[in-house]
Amino acid sequence: MAVSDLVLYEADHKRFASILDRLRKDANAKVTFLIDKNGQQLAVAGKVEGLDPTSLAALSAGNVAATDGLAKLLGEKEFSTLFHEGEHDSLHINVVSGRAILVVIFDERSSLGLVRLRVKKCTGELAAILEDIVNRSKSQRGTAAGASAPFAEITDDDIDALFN
Amino acid sequence: MTFINYAAREINCKIVYYGPGLCGKTTNIQFIYDKTGATAKGKLISLATESERTLFFDFLPIELGTIRGFRTRFHLYTVPGQVFYDASRKLILKGVDGVVFVADSQEARMDANVESIRNLKENLKEHGVSMEKVPYVLQLNKRDLPTAVAAPEIEKALRIKNEPVFEAVASRGTGVFETLKAVVKAVLMDLKSR
Numbered sequence: 001m002a003v004s005d006l007v008l009y010e011a012d013h014k015r016f017a018s019i020l021d022r023l024r025k026d027a028n029a030k031v032t033f034l035i036d037k038n039g040q041q042l043a044v045a046g047k048v049e050g051l052d053p054t055s056l057a058a059l060s061a062g063n064v065a066a067t068d069g070l071a072k073l074l075g076e077k078e079f080s081t082l083f084h085e086g087e088h089d090s091l092h093i094n095v096v097s098g099r100a101i102l103v104v105i106f107d108e109r110s111s112l113g114l115v116r117l118r119v120k121k122c123t124g125e126l127a128a129i130l131e132d133i134v135n136r137s138k139s140q141r142g143t144a145a146g147a148s149a150p151f152a153e154i155t156d157d158d159i160d161a162l163f164n
Numbered sequence: 165m166t167f168i169n170y171a172a173r174e175i176n177c178k179i180v181y182y183g184p185g186l187c188g189k190t191t192n193i194q195f196i197y198d199k200t201g202a203t204a205k206g207k208l209i210s211l212a213t214e215s216e217r218t219l220f221f222d223f224l225p226i227e228l229g230t231i232r233g234f235r236t237r238f239h240l241y242t243v244p245g246q247v248f249y250d251a252s253r254k255l256i257l258k259g260v261d262g263v264v265f266v267a268d269s270q271e272a273r274m275d276a277n278v279e280s281i282r283n284l285k286e287n288l289k290e291h292g293v294s295m296e297k298v299p300y301v302l303q304l305n306k307r308d309l310p311t312a313v314a315a316p317e318i319e320k321a322l323r324i325k326n327e328p329v330f331e332a333v334a335s336r337g338t339g340v341f342e343t344l345k346a347v348v349k350a351v352l353m354d355l356k357s358r
Contacts, residue, residue, distance in 0.1 A: 005166045005167070005358075006168070008170060008171055009171065010170055013172075014171075036167060037258070038165060038167070039259075040167040040169075054207075054225045055207050055209055058209065058223045058225070062221065062223075065255040065258065069251050069255060150232050150233070151234075153232070154356055158231050158232070159345075159353075161229065162348065
C-alpha cells in the first residue's frame, strides 16, 4: 500500500490524552476527541457515557472529508474549522495539520469564542506529536518494529478462529 | 491504512464495499449487522436518501475477536453506487485496507459492473493505491435471479487478478460471510507480508 500505517503506542496516547484533558478543562467543554482523518479514534477526554465514540469518529471524518471536497471545488486548500450549533450541545471540529481531527463537544457552560481560543492554543502541540508518529511509522515501515510486527506470525488458523 | 493501537491493544482496518447502483452493497452490510451479536458490533449508520438509496455511505463497525492479544476491529463502509456520486465514492476510499466488489449478476447490469470496476481502479489510483496490490474480493450477487448471467461468463468479464470469487444472494445472506471472511483474510495477510 502506498500510505504508511499508523501505529499508536501507549506513550503517544498518554501525550494526546493529557492535552485533550487540559483542553476540556480550559474550554469548559464536555468531551474532547482526537480522530484520525480516516475516522479512527486516537484519544478522548471527558465523559463518553451515552455517546457512541466509534460512530462519532466515522461521521466526523465523513463530515470533514465532504467539506474538504467542497473546499477544493472553490479552490481552497481546506476549511480547517467546522461548527455545528445545537439547542443544547454544539460541536467544534478542527483539522490538525491535515492529518487528524480535533472534536470538542460543549454546551451553554462554554462559548464558541472560548472553545476556538483554547483549540487554537493546543493544535500546535497535537500537530508536533502527530508528526513524530508519522515520521516514526515511516522509518519503521518494513522493519521488525513496523505495523506488521504483532501479525508477522499469524496463520490461516488464527483467521479461521475469528469466524468460529 | 491500518491503524494499530498499542494503547488499546487493537488493530483497526477499513473495508469498502464497492459496486454499481442497486447491486446489494447495503444489503451485505445489513445482513452482517443482523447476524452479528450485540457485543461484537456497533451501530449501523446509513446516510441515505428518503427512498433509501445510499447518499454518502453506510458504516458498520464490527469486532471479530483477538489475534495475538490484539482485538481485531473492522470498519465496513459502502459507497453510493449511483454514477453521479463519484466525488463521495472517492472520499470513502481514503485509507482503505481492503475492497469487496459486489457485482450485479443480471445481464442488463453487465456494462454497469464493468464501468464501476473501471471507476474503482481510477479512484484507488488517486489515493496512490494500485488495484493490483489492494486486498480484493469479487462477489457475484443476485445469483437467484432468472436473468443472472452464468458465473464463468461474469468472471471472465470482471475478474482482474487472482482474487477470490463468491456467488451470493445477499438478500438471503448466501455468500455474505464467506465474502467478508475472504476480505478479512486478505487484509490480515497483506499486513503480515509488509
